[in-house]
Amino acid sequence: MSVAADPMADDGPGITCVGLGPGDPDLMSVRADRLVRGATDIAYFRKAGRPGKARQIVEGLLAPGVREYAMEYPVTTELPLTDPAYHSQLAAFYADWTERLADLAASRRVIVLCEGDPFFYGSFMHLYVRLQGRVPMQVVPGITGMSGCWTATGTPMAWGDNVVTVLMGTLPEAELVRHAAAGDALVVMKLGRNLPKLRRVLAAIGRLEEAWLVQDGTMPGQTVRRLAEVPEATVPYFSILLVHGRERVPAATAIAAP
Numbered sequence: 001m002s003v004a005a006d007p008m009a010d011d012g013p014g015i016t017c018v019g020l021g022p023g024d025p026d027l028m029s030v031r032a033d034r035l036v037r038g039a040t041d042i043a044y045f046r047k048a049g050r051p052g053k054a055r056q057i058v059e060g061l062l063a064p065g066v067r068e069y070a071m072e073y074p075v076t077t078e079l080p081l082t083d084p085a086y087h088s089q090l091a092a093f094y095a096d097w098t099e100r101l102a103d104l105a106a107s108r109r110v111i112v113l114c115e116g117d118p119f120f121y122g123s124f125m126h127l128y129v130r131l132q133g134r135v136p137m138q139v140v141p142g143i144t145g146m147s148g149c150w151t152a153t154g155t156p157m158a159w160g161d162n163v164v165t166v167l168m169g170t171l172p173e174a175e176l177v178r179h180a181a182a183g184d185a186l187v188v189m190k191l192g193r194n195l196p197k198l199r200r201v202l203a204a205i206g207r208l209e210e211a212w213l214v215q216d217g218t219m220p221g222q223t224v225r226r227l228a229e230v231p232e233a234t235v236p237y238f239s240i241l242l243v244h245g246r247e248r249v250p251a252a253t254a255i256a257a258p
C-alpha cells in the first residue's frame with residue numbers, strides 16, 4: 001500500500017508528524033531535528049493546563065516566530081474508558097482538529113509533534129486516519145518510550161526467540177493475566193491508578209520480583225526502580241512497567257563447566 005508518494009517531500013503544504021523519541025532531545029532522529037528546527041507551524045497534544053510532553057522535548061529548538069497550536073484533550077482520566085461520554089467527547093475533539101489542520105495544511109507545512117513513535121499508540125493516529133486522502137502527510141518514526149526506558153534499566157530486554165508482550169494497564173485484570181502469562185518479556189504502559197491491579201497481575205504470574213518501574217524515562221527527573229521498592233499506589237502518566245526476557249541456553253549448546 002502506498003501511503004505517501006514521496007515520504008521525504010516534507011517541505012510543501014501538508015502535515016508531517018514527527019516522532020521525537022522518549023524524551024531526551026538527543027534521542028531525536030537527524031530528520032526530526034531538521035524538521036522541528038525549520039518549522040513555521042507546530043501542533044501538539046496536551047492535557048489542559050499542562051505544557052505537553054512533546055512540546056517540552058522541543059523547548060529551545062524552535063525558530064523565532066513559530067506559530068503554535070496546542071490541541072488540548074477535552075478529557076483524559078476524568079471519565080472511565082467505559083463511559084460513552086469519554087468516546088463521544090474525544091471523537092468531537094479529533095473531528096474538530098481534523099478540520100483545523102486540514103485548513104492550515106492547505107497553504108503551509110504543519111509539523112505535529114509526537115513523543116516516542118507516532119504509529120505506536122500515538123494520538124496523532126486518530127487525525128491521520130481522518131486526514132488521509134485530504135492532505136499530503138508524512139510520518140517520521142521515533143525511538144519508542146519503552147525502548148528508552150528499558151535502556152535506562154541497563155538490562156537487555158529480549159533475547160533469541162523471546163516473545164515480547166506490550167499491554168495497557170487499563171485492560172481488565174483477567175485479560176492482563178492471560179496475556180502477561182503467555183510472553184517472556186513484558187511492557188505495561190498507561191499505569192496511573194492501575195498499579196495495585198498490576199502488582200496482583202505480576203504476582204499471579206510469579207514475576208512480581210522481576211518487575212521494574214521507569215518514570216520519565218530519558219527525561220529530566222528520570223527514576224528507575226524495582227517495582228518491589230515502589231511504595232506508591234499511583235504513578236504519573238509517563239511511567240512504564242518492564243519485565244525483561246531471559247536468555248535461553250539450549251542444553252545442546254551450553255558450554256560445559258571445566
Ligand SMILES: C[S@@+](CC[C@H](N)C(=O)[O-])C[C@H]1O[C@@H](n2cnc3c(N)ncnc32)[C@H](O)[C@@H]1O
Nearest residue numbers: 022116117120144145189190216217238239240
Ligand atoms: C499513549 S502512549 C504513547 C507511546 C509513544 N507514542 C511511544 O512511542 O512510546 C503513552 C504511554 O507510554 C509510556 N511512555 C512513553 N514514553 C515514556 C517515557 N519516556 N517514560 C516512561 N513511560 C513512557 C507510558 O506508559 C505512557 O502512559
